Amino acid sequence: MAGIVSFGAYIPIYRLNRDTIASAWGRRSLRGERSVANNDEDALTMAVEAGSDCLKGFDRSDIDALFLATTTAPYKEKMSAGLAATVLDLQRHVITADYANSLRSGTTALRAALDNVKAHDDTKVLVAASDCRSAYPRSDEEQWFGDGAAAFIMGSENVIVEVDSSISINNEIMDVWRNDDDHYVRTGETRFILTEGYTACMEEVIKGILDQAGKQPSDISKLVIPSPDNRSHGRLAKKLGFDLEAQLQDPLLGSVGHCGTAHPLMLLVSALEDAKPGDMILMASYGDGADAFLLRVTEEITRLPGRRGVKRYLESKMALPSYQKFLSFKGILEAVPGEPFRLFPSASAYWREQKSILRCYGSRCRDCGQAIFPIQRICLNCQSKDNYEEIRYSDRVGKVFSFTRDQLAGRSDDPVVVQTVLDMEDGARLYLMMTDCDPSEVKVGLPVELTFRRIYEGANFHNYFWKCRPLRNGGV
Amino acid sequence: MGSIKDEVAIIGMGCSKFGERWDSGAGDLAIESAFEAYEDAGIERKDIQACWVGQMYSTANGIAGSTVADALKLASIPIVRNENWCTAGHIALIEAATAVAAGLYDVVMAIGVEKLKDTGYPGLGTGRGMSPVYEARRTAPGSFGLIATRYFEKYGMSVEEGKETIGKIAVKNHKNGSMCPKAHFRNVVTLEQVLNAPIIAYPLGLFDCCGNSDGSACAIITRSDMAKNFRDDPIYIKGFGVAMDPILPHTRPGFGWTSFEALKTSSSKAYEMAGIKNPRDEIDIAVVHDCFTITELAIYEDFGFSPRGRAKEDIDSGFFTLEGGLPVNTDGGLKCFGHPVGASGLRMTYEIYKQLQGKAQLPERQIKNVHRGLSHTFGGPPQLSAVAIFGNEKG
Numbered sequence: 034m035a036g037i038v039s040f041g042a043y044i045p046i047y048r049l050n051r052d053t054i055a056s057a058w059g060r061r062s063l064r065g066e067r068s069v070a071n072n073d074e075d076a077l078t079m080a081v082e083a084g085s086d087c088l089k090g091f092d093r094s095d096i097d098a099l100f101l102a103t104t105t106a107p108y109k110e111k112m113s114a115g116l117a118a119t120v121l122d123l124q125r126h127v128i129t130a131d132y133a134n135s136l137r138s139g140t141t142a143l144r145a146a147l148d149n150v151k152a153h154d155d156t157k158v159l160v161a162a163s164d165c166r167s168a169y170p171r172s173d174e175e176q177w178f179g180d181g182a183a184a185f186i187m188g189s190e191n192v193i194v195e196v197d198s199s200i201s202i203n204n205e206i207m208d209v210w211r212n213d214d215d216h217y218v219r220t221g222e223t224r225f226i227l228t229e230g231y232t233a234c235m236e237e238v239i240k241g242i243l244d245q246a247g248k249q250p251s252d253i254s255k256l257v258i259p260s261p262d263n264r265s266h267g268r269l270a271k272k273l274g275f276d277l278e279a280q281l282q283d284p285l286l287g288s289v290g291h292c293g294t295a296h297p298l299m300l301l302v303s304a305l306e307d308a309k310p311g312d313m314i315l316m317a318s319y320g321d322g323a324d325a326f327l328l329r330v331t332e333e334i335t336r337l338p339g340r341r342g343v344k345r346y347l348e349s350k351m352a353l354p355s356y357q358k359f360l361s362f363k364g365i366l367e368a369v370p371g372e373p374f375r376l377f378p379s380a381s382a383y384w385r386e387q388k389s390i391l392r393c394y395g396s397r398c399r400d401c402g403q404a405i406f407p408i409q410r411i412c413l414n415c416q417s418k419d420n421y422e423e424i425r426y427s428d429r430v431g432k433v434f435s436f437t438r439d440q441l442a443g444r445s446d447d448p449v450v451v452q453t454v455l456d457m458e459d460g461a462r463l464y465l466m467m468t469d470c471d472p473s474e475v476k477v478g479l480p481v482e483l484t485f486r487r488i489y490e491g492a493n494f495h496n497y498f499w500k501c502r503p504l505r506n507g508g509v
Numbered sequence: 510m511g512s513i514k515d516e517v518a519i520i521g522m523g524c525s526k527f528g529e530r531w532d533s534g535a536g537d538l539a540i541e542s543a544f545e546a547y548e549d550a551g552i553e554r555k556d557i558q559a560c561w562v563g564q565m566y567s568t569a570n571g572i573a574g575s576t577v578a579d580a581l582k583l584a585s586i587p588i589v590r591n592e593n594w595c596t597a598g599h600i601a602l603i604e605a606a607t608a609v610a611a612g613l614y615d616v617v618m619a620i621g622v623e624k625l626k627d628t629g630y631p632g633l634g635t636g637r638g639m640s641p642v643y644e645a646r647r648t649a650p651g652s653f654g655l656i657a658t659r660y661f662e663k664y665g666m667s668v669e670e671g672k673e674t675i676g677k678i679a680v681k682n683h684k685n686g687s688m689c690p691k692a693h694f695r696n697v698v699t700l701e702q703v704l705n706a707p708i709i710a711y712p713l714g715l716f717d718c719c720g721n722s723d724g725s726a727c728a729i730i731t732r733s734d735m736a737k738n739f740r741d742d743p744i745y746i747k748g749f750g751v752a753m754d755p756i757l758p759h760t761r762p763g764f765g766w767t768s769f770e771a772l773k774t775s776s777s778k779a780y781e782m783a784g785i786k787n788p789r790d791e792i793d794i795a796v797v798h799d800c801f802t803i804t805e806l807a808i809y810e811d812f813g814f815s816p817r818g819r820a821k822e823d824i825d826s827g828f829f830t831l832e833g834g835l836p837v838n839t840d841g842g843l844k845c846f847g848h849p850v851g852a853s854g855l856r857m858t859y860e861i862y863k864q865l866q867g868k869a870q871l872p873e874r875q876i877k878n879v880h881r882g883l884s885h886t887f888g889g890p891p892q893l894s895a896v897a898i899f900g901n902e903k904g
Contacts, residue, residue, distance in 0.1 A: 373635075403762060413761065435658045437650075441635060454759055488642070
C-alpha cells in the first residue's frame with residue numbers, strides 16, 4: 034500500500050525573540066520566538082537539509098522523483114527541484130517538479146507523490162517543502178512567520194504511515210497573496226479571510242474526510258493543522274469536537290512560526306515523532322482551498338532510523354541578537370556593502386565541476402588510496418592518472434584541523450568569516466567556510482558536518498557551495 | 510641541477526620610495542627605481558639588451574611589459590613580464606641572471622613594479638586563487654592565519670604566548686623600518702601595541718600583517734667578468750632556488766601547516782649552489798618574506814636559521830635583530846618597508862646589495878662584517894618560494 038516511508042525536517046539555527054521585533058516598533062509582542070534563515074540560507078538550501086535528513090538510512094539511487102514545494106524559490110525561472118536533486122546526489126533519470134505559488138503546494142506535492150507511487154509500483158518519491166517568506170515590517174505576520182522545511186519519502190515498501198484517504202477543495206479568494214513583483218506577503222481584511230477562507234475551508238475538508246471514512250473526531254489520535262495565528266486553529270478544533278489538550282498538534286507558532294507551504298508538513302513530522310503504531314492522524318493544510326489526509330501509523334515506524342526531524346532541530350538553536358540583523362539577513366535593509374570579490378564565477382565552470390561543487394564529491398586513488406577534495410585527475414601521492422573512485426563528502430563528518438576568523442571577507446552585517454581546514458576520516462582535507470556557529474567557540478578538533486549554502490551572488494546567478502557547521506544537536 | 514655561482518653580478522640597483530604613492534602611477538615608480546639603477550651602474554637605456562618585469566596586479570593583467578616599456582621607452586628588446594605572486598620580482602631577477610649566465614646578453618635589467626593603490630580597495634582583496642567557489646572569500650591574512658593556529662596548537666603555545674612570540678617579530682621589523690627613509694611605515698611600536706591591535710584574521714592582528722604599498726625596485730645585471738668595468742664593488746649571485754608545492758595547501762591531505770616544502774626546497778637548492786652548509790652561521794644577513802609575522806617565524810625554521818619548533822628561543826634572545834647573530838629584515842621587511850607584490854623580491858635584494866657594499870642608507874643601520882646575504886619571497890596561498898644568495902666577493 035502506498036504511503037509515507039520516511040520523514041525529515043529542518044529548522045534554521047537562528048531564532049528571534051518576538052519581543053525584539055515588537056520593541057523595535059513599540060508594538061505588542063506575540064510572544065515566543067520565530068526561526069530565521071541565516072543569511073546564507075534560502076528555500077532551496079533548507080529543502081536540501083530536510084531532504085538529506087529524510088534520506089538517512091535510504092539509498093539515494095533508489096529515489097525515482099523529487100517534488101519540491103515552495104512559494105519562495107530562489108529563481109522565478111529555473112527549476113528548484115532539479116538543483117536540489119543534484120545537490121542531494123539523486124540519479125540522472127530522476128523525475129523532478131516544482132510545486133509553487135500556494136501555501137497548499139506542499140500537500141499538493143505530497144498528494145501527487147502518493148498518486149505516483151500508486152500508479153507505479155516500487156517507486157519512491159521524495160517530497161520536500163520549504164519556505165522563507167517575508168512579511169511587511171511592523172505587521173503581525175512579521176512576528177508569526179518562521180522559516181523551515183520538511184520532507185517525506187512516499188513509497189510502497191516498509192510504509193510507516195498509510196494514507197487511508199484524502200480530500201481537496203479549491204476555493205478562489207483573495208486572502209493571502211503576493212503579486213508577481215511583491216517582496217512581502219499581502220493579506221486581506223482579517224475577519225473576512227478567517228471566516229470565509231481558513232475556517233470555512235478547513236471545516237469543510239475535516240468534516241468531509243471524517244464523513245467519507247465514517248469516523249468521529251474521537252477516532253483521531255492527532256489533528257494536525259496549521260494556523261494563521263495562535264487562536265484560529267483552537268477555535269476550529271473545538272467547534273469540530275476535538276479535545277484541544279489531547280488531540281490538537283502544537284502548531285509550533287511559539288517556537289518556530291508559520292513556515293508557509295512547509296508548515297503543515299513540518300507539523301506532520303512533529304506529530305509522527307511522538308506517534309505510536311495504530312495512531313490515526315488527520316492532517317489538513319490551507320491555502321486557496323484545503324487538503325486533508327487521513328493517515329494510519331504502522332509498526333514500521335519503530336524501525337525508521339533516527340533522524341533530527343523537528344524535535345532535534347528545535348532543540349539546537351542560537352539567538353539572533355537584533356532586529357537590525359533580522360532585517361539585513363532577510364534582505365529588507367541593505368547594510369554597507371562588503372568588499373567586492375576579485376574572482377567571478379563562470380556558468381560553464383560551475384556546470385562542468387558540479388560533481389564536486391554541487392554533489393560534493395572528491396576522489397580516492399585506486400592505486401594508493403589517497404583521498405582528496407575536490408576531484409583530482411592526477412593523484413597527489415602516486416601520480417596515477419584518471420584512476421580514481423568518486424567519494425561523496427556531503428553526508429560525512431570531519432574535524433577542524435586549522436581555522437581563522439577572517440574580519441576582511443565578511444558581509445558588513447555578519448563580518449566574521451570562519452575559514453576552516455577540515456580533516457575527514459578518510460584523510461581528505463576540505464577547505465570550507467563555517468556557518469551557524471559562534472565564531473569565538475571554534476577550536477582545533479571541533480567536530481563538524483557539511484551544509485549546503487548560498488556563498489554569494491555573482492555573474493547574475495546565485496552561487497551555492499558547501500560549508501561546514503558545528504554538529505547540530507551534538508550530531509544526533 | 511647546474512650552478513651559476515659567481516657567473517653573474519649586479520652592478521647597479523634602484524628602489525623607489527615605498528608607500529601610498531597617490532602622486533605616482535606604475536610608470537612613475539618604474540622611472541624612479543630604474544634611473545637610480547642606471548646612475549648606480551653608470552649605464553644608459555641603450556645599454557640594456559633585455560628586461561624582465563616582476564608584476565602581479567597592476568595596472569592590469571594581460572598587459573605584457575607595457576608598464577615599463579611605455580614609461581622607460583625601452584625599445585627593440587625582449588621584455589618578459591613575470592607574474593608569480595609575491596615571488597614575481599625574485600623570479601624576474603633569477604631569469605635575468607640565468608639568461609646572462611647562458612651567454613645570451615651582457616647587460617640586462619630586472620625590475621619590479623606594483624601600483625596597488627589604484628585598485629580602489631585596501632589589501633589584496635577577497636576571493637582569491639584559482640576557484641571562485643573552492644576559495645570563496647579567501648583572503649591573504651585568512652590563509653596565513655591558518656599557519657598560526659596550527660603552529661600554536663602543535664607546539665602547545667597558548668594564544669597569548671603565541672601572539673607574544675610573533676608580536677616580537679613585528680616590534681623588531683618596525684624598529685628596523687623606522688631607520689629606513691624609503692620605507693612605507695617608519696613608526697616604532699611596542700609589544701603592548703601589537704598585542705592590543707584589532708584582529709584582522711585570528712590569531713593575526715593588525716601589526717602581524719604587512720603593509721600594502723606602491724613601489725618599484727630595479728637591478729642591472731652583467732657577466733661577472735665584465736662587472737668591474739662598471740664598478741669596484743659589484744655584488745655576485747652565489748646561488749638561487751625556486752620551488753612550487755603541488756597543490757593548494759588548504760586541500761592537501763595530511764599537510765601540517767607549520768612547514769612548507771617550497772620553503773625547504775628553495776632554500777636548500779640555493780644553499781647547495783652557494784656552497785653553504787650551515788646557514789645559521791654562514792648567512793650574515795637575510796631579508797625574507799614577512800607578509801605576516803607568523804610567516805617569518807616559519808621561514809626561520811624551514812631555512813635552518815632556527816632549530817625546528819624552537820624559533821621562539823631565537824626570537825626571545827634577539828638573534829634576528831640588527832645586533833643579533835643573524836639580522837633578518839634589516840630594512841623593516843614587508844611589514845614596514847612595504848609590499849608592492851611584484852617589486853618586493855627586488856626591494857629585498859636592494860637591501861642585501863647595499864648592505865654587502867657597506868652602503869646602507871643611514872650608517873647606524875649598516876651591519877658589520879657582512880659577506881653573504883639572502884633574499885627571499887614566498888607567494889600564493891602560499892605555494893611558491895624563491896631564494897637568492899649574494900656575496901661581495903668571488904669564491
